Amino acid sequence: MFKKLLLVTAVTLFISCNKEKSTTNKKQTKATSLNVPFEKFKLDNGLEVILHTDKSDPIVAVELMVHVGSGREIEGRTGFAHLFEHLLFLESENLGKGGLDKMSAKIGGSGANGSTNRDRTNYLQTVPNDALEKMIWAEADKLGWFINTVTDPVLAKEKEVVKNEKRQNYDNRPYGFNQQIIDRNLYPKNHPYNWQVIGSLEHLQNATLNDVKNFFKKWYVPNNATLVLSGDFDTEKAKEWVYKYFDEIPRGEEITPLAKQSGKVAKTKLLYFEDNLAKLPMVTYAWPTVPLYHKDSYALDILTEYLSQGKKAPLNTILVDDLKLTSNTDMWNWSSELAGQIQLGIRGFNNGNLNDINNGVNNAFKNFEKEGISDKNLNRIKAGLETQFYNSLSNVLGKGTSLASYNTYAGDPGFINKEIDLTLNVTKEDIMRVYNTYIKNKNFVATSFVPKGMANLALKNSKEAIIKEEKIVNGSEEKFDAKIATEYTKTPSKIDRATEPDYGKSPTLNVPTIWKNELTNGIKVFGIENSEVPLVRFNLVIDGGQLLENMNKLGVANLTANLMNKGTKNKTVAELEDAIQELGASIDIYASKENITISGNTLAKNYAKTIALVEEMLLEPRWDTTEFELIKKSVVANLRQQKANPTTVTRNVYNELIYGKENIKSKNTLGSIASVEKINLDDLKSYYSNYISPSVTKMHVVGDINKEKALKPLSNLTAKWASKEVIIPVFKTPEAPKKSAVYFYDIPKAKQSVISFGAPALAFTDKDFYPATVMNYILGGGGFTSKLMQELREGKGYTYGIYSNFSGTKAAGPFTIFSRVRSNVTLESAELVKKIITDYPTTFSDKDLATTKGFLIKSNARRFETMRAKLNTLENISTYNLNTDYVKNREKIVNEMTIEKVQELAKKHINPNKMIWLFVGDAETQLDRLNKLGFGKPVLLNKK
Structure with a gap:
């Protein structure tokens, strides 16, 4: 989470760590043994x-x-x-x-x-x-x-x-x-x-x-x-x-707590908005409910998850499977301190009429009213919440935020040990009661967001919602000079506050013990035992991904991975979901440019059963034709929407400029609308049979489990999954351009220009890769410490954030500078970036070197804190054949870095005169201005 990026809407919900085995119609009182200690x-x-x-x-x-x-x-x-x-x-x-x-x-x-x-x-x-x-x-x-x-x-x-x-x-x-x-x-x-x-x-x-x-x-x-x-x-x-x-900071005036006050919808309100950036229609419903800690909020959490999550969810049964109007539904309970609201969001397919979706929602609710929620489904949801609870406790920052939140809202940090019982004791009757109280026949607000000129897709009788959109005019901003030193009278203190306190005793870098094993069918397994919480996280990484696709059938790897989540030979999609969720586990199969990954998270006590399900999903896909068509429709919808999202447009266009259109590394991992529509089920089966092999698979396991217990459930997988040779194609990354060129992609009336400047650079395995990453820390890799951030955000106010990085894998990847800048300073931002990277070798100072070394060495104390961080370490070791203590070798590189080495690396790998300069924004106002950048006339990539 980067600074000030998320406007968090609710405190973490802590759920019981004791799995409820049964729920009956009779109200039961359950108590947890949870005890998070604090003073x-x-x-x-x-x-x-x-x-x-x-x-x-x-x-x-x-x-x-x-x-x-x-x-x-x-x-x-x-x-x-x-x-x-x-x-x-x-x-x-x-x-x-x-x-x-x-x-x-x-x-x-x-x-x-x-x-x-x-x-x-x-x-x-x-x-x-x-x-x-x-x-x-x-x-x-x-x-x-x-x-x-x-x-x-x-x-x-x-x-x-x-x-x-x-x-x-x-x-x-x-x-x-x-x-x-x-x-x-x-x-x-x-x-x-x-x-x-x-x-x-x-x-x-x-x-x-x-x-x-x-x-x-x-x-x-x-x-x-x-x-x-x-x-x-x-x-x-x-x-x-x-x-x-x-202690000496004076107390402020007494603050009177605000009274709780719910939202009010005297009459159902239907509103529509024609969205310049939306390619697909979307409807959102909202009902007023109850604030934090109200007894009904816990039942509402479970109700909304049951109605919208999973194959058998009432909303998905009607809208996804029967009517095929959307690829998924999303419903959630949002409880804040003073009031709460339930929201239901559904994005339709291309040209889909939201009135049809509305009819489907009404039918789904009627079905729920007849059937309610079963004991099995209630327990299934609680099991998932149990795992979520442990995940929330897996790092010290999560525990600290939760204690602060309970103290702020409930006046008692000890509520962390009490609130979970309120979820644990929700009954089926509670679920139906809150549905009847807050949703059934109640007034609501519904918004219809539709593409420009397509108001006919909105819910009937909707009124237009008026949004006062900002007009960006060149030179209209207030002038300021952020470099002027602030002058003020210092606030007195009883102690010396001007001198920064000394460090305490330096922590030592504790590299966790890493175990390795190779199974008889070729799978290499890497693990770290960690008993802080009773969880296990794992993944199987299968090399290949999109690199193994045919250029005429782009998107096959993504579709294959997606379909492998949809049932097995002996389990329907719904049965597989139930089996996973009853364990309090999650399993997800997804594709990337270079891999297909099977990722899992489960309670340690259920690890063996979870691996059994992974084995079933991996070795016995269902190849369900109905699910295949639904997935294709969903992917096409996502691709259609990407065309209007400035950030995804930038990513896709930049990759083509970096790698060239004939290189598969330039392609969207989803494919294209044309290629996805051509793919059939046999293409997926062919990809699966040819390329999903233990010979190119690595497994990583982190959590409350030792080596013996981690390996034991893999015996069946070893016996059943035969190895075959898979040759991963090598796609050469082009050299950096001989001279810089400017490219522009037009999104009319865009409020910002999204910029990506860079060139092909280094592979992760290159001897210069990590030294270059060290070099880049002060340029753009160090967040608010970096020169790019200090100049463009803190000095000029042009952007919310700007970053630079090297992104190589086994193959060379680009060096990239990325940002979103205010439209009317598109040229000025680029000129400033050009100056910063031109001057960087000569402006890098002793102070910059000390800051770089201080951060990169001292931050290692945090390197292995979370399970995710440990898993990343194992992935680096297995993917790039690194030593288990490679972090210590990196410390040596940092300690030996000099200003001269930084200058040499910067000159060698970052040349503003040999880069691609891509802008995605409003061509009408910004295109011609970029002639002044000095790299020739900009190339407009999407001429109308």
């Missing part, structure tokens, strides 16, 4: 502090949660909470310019991050435990020594950043305005949830410095905040530091 104390100024120790890795997650989100704003002044999510990272009196972002890189942190929702804002990251005092010092600066650093230029620049975030996540995305239309009709105008978390750009633009400072002084106070430390630390030392740095 809580409170400072005199009202700050509530929670400590949770976990000694499994030498790291600590630090989270500051402030009880203010968009719901604490007032009409006409929206977006302030989200704005402060941004501002609080930039600078404080004692950390100086660059603030926590700058310090995070130096100490090897996961990256200072945060999110805002309707009810709270949180600031969080995971750091090596030797930096804990530094983090407590820095977090205290947020509340006590920050607001003076916010000046008019700082505010003006961050307004531009927020605007770019809105353009990226809403304005320039298909269906991006949907939630805004729903919420302003589901909640009265004066309700705190009537507006979106990101707020109104007009309100933000009109906000004065005084408005912003007053908002901060009211809400960002110790008596409205919770600090959580979770990980490997000395609790007595931590308490000492918390008191030292937080």
Whole structure:
């Protein structure tokens, strides 16, 4: 999760770790034995502090949660909470310019991050435990020594950043305005949830410095905040530091909790919107429900999952299988602190009439009313929630966020050990009761999003929803100079806060013990035993993927993988789903450019049974013709929608420019509409029989299981799955172009230009690959530390984010710079990027080298924390034949890096005069301007 990217909508839901074996019509009371230990104390100024120790890795997650989100704003002044999510990272009196972002890189942190929702804002990251005092010092600066650093230029620049975030996540995305239309009709105008978390750009633009400072002084106070430390630390030392740095911050004014108030829909509202970026029609229904922790919210969670998830879900039975109007349905319960809502979203196929979908929804609901939910299905859903619960506890940051959320919303972090019982005790009667209470014959809001000029596809009697879209005019933005030093009077303190605390004892890099084995049929198995939670994650990676396809039948690997999920020889699709879910497991088969992967996650006690199902799916596919046609229809729909999504257009066009149209590596892994429509079931069977072989398969296992128990269930797979030779074609990556060229793909009226600049570069196995990655850290690989981010986002406000990376595999991949920039600074952004990469070899400094080394060495303390991270390590080792301690070799490369080596690598692998410069945006206003970039006349790729 990159900084300020997600507007989180709800706290983590914790579910029972005791699987319920049966549910009867009689109400039962179940209690869990779950006990997440913690210690809580409170400072005199009202700050509530929670400590949770976990000694499994030498790291600590630090989270500051402030009880203010968009719901604490007032009409006409929206977006302030989200704005402060941004501002609080930039600078404080004692950390100086660059603030926590700058310090995070130096100490090897996961990256200072945060999110805002309707009810709270949180600031969080995971750091090596030797930096804990530094983090407590820095977090205290947020509340006590920050607001003076916010000046008019700082505010003006961050307004531009927020605007770019809105353009990226809403304005320039298909269906991006949907939630805004729903919420302003589901909640009265004066309700705190009537507006979106990101707020109104007009309100933000009109906000004065005084408005912003007053908002901060009211809400960002110790008596409205919770600090959580979770990980490997000395609790007595931590308490000492918390008191030292937080205790003198003055208490704020008393804050009265907001009253719970549900949404109101006096009469069903039907609205439609013609979406410039949507190629497929979509309908969304919304009903007002109940807030967090209301007893009905737990039954609503299960109800919505039952109605829409899985082959036998009532909505899918009608709309997917019978009527074939969509490829899937999605229904969810969204409970926030003050109110809740249920939403049901369904995207139709090309030219599909949403009235037909509406009829199908009504029929599905009628079927549910007759049949209800069975004991088996209720238990099945609870089993899946059990595994989700353990996943939520698999890292210290997840535990820290959950403790902070329970303390903020429930006033009791101990609710983490209580709430799960409320889900565990949901009955069939509860499910039907909440359906009757909140959905059946109740008023709702329904939005129909349709392609431009196709209002006839919307629900009948819908009224047009009016969205005030932003107009981007060249030179219209407020001028500012972000490099002007901030001048302010420093806030006094009883202690020396200007000096950054020293590091504690340095943690040692603990590379986990890795075991290996090769089965008799050729499968190579790699594993790590880890007993933090009773889970096992695993995957089987089968080499080949799209590389083995025929150019005339692109998309076969993807269709094959998808169809292998749809039943087995002896199990229908529904029976297979039930078998997996009853174990609390998940199994997914998917294809990529170079592999087909079977990925699994299960309770450790059910590992053997889960592997038995994997074996069945792998060796005995059902080859169901009906499912095959449904999958093809879904893929074609996705391909159609991709044509209007600027980000996916950029990815697909960039790959063709990098690799050339005749190279299969340039192709979309989904194929094309034309190629998918030509593929038949025999093509899939041929691919399967020729290329799915243990000779090109590697298995990776991580979790609460030893080598012997991990290998034992594989004996049947070894005996039944015969090996055959598979030769993976080698597709040579072209050389970098001799000179730069500019390409433009037109998306009329786009609010942003999506840019991809780069050239073919290195393979993962190249001796320069990791050194080049080290070199790139300060250029564009280091997040907010990078020069690209500092100049284009922090210096100019042109973008929400910009990154660069090397992406080689066994074959050479490109070096790429990617961003989404405001349309009217398309040229200016490209010119600035060109200057940064041209100057990079000469501007890279001793300080940059120290920052690079500090991050890449110290961040290794976090390298093996999560099960996913351990699995990635095993995949790297097996794929590229690395030593099990290859991380230590990389440490040596970092330690031996010099400025001269960085300069040499930059000159060798990043040349702005030998690159592809691709722009996807509004050609009418931006195309001709790019003549000034100096690389010749831009080539328009999609001339009308």
